[in-house]
Amino acid sequence: MDALDVAQKALVMAAQAQTKIEEHEKTCAQRWGVVVKTNFFMVATLLTVLGVLAKVAFFGST
Secondary structure, eight states, rough: OOHHHHHHHHHHHHHHHHHEEEEEHHHHHHHHHHHHHHHHHHHHHHHHHHHHHHHHHHOOOO
């Protein structure tokens, strides 16, 4: 195996690694989007529940 073969093999391996990294980044970005949406929904729900509880605590049930 001469230096050119080694360099070509290394280039192919680097390209494969780059592809795997890009796929992983894409997957993480998709998952992070789901996490952000879920957290936003949970915060909105929590604020709604706290608002209802505060209304009941201060003004009585209606």
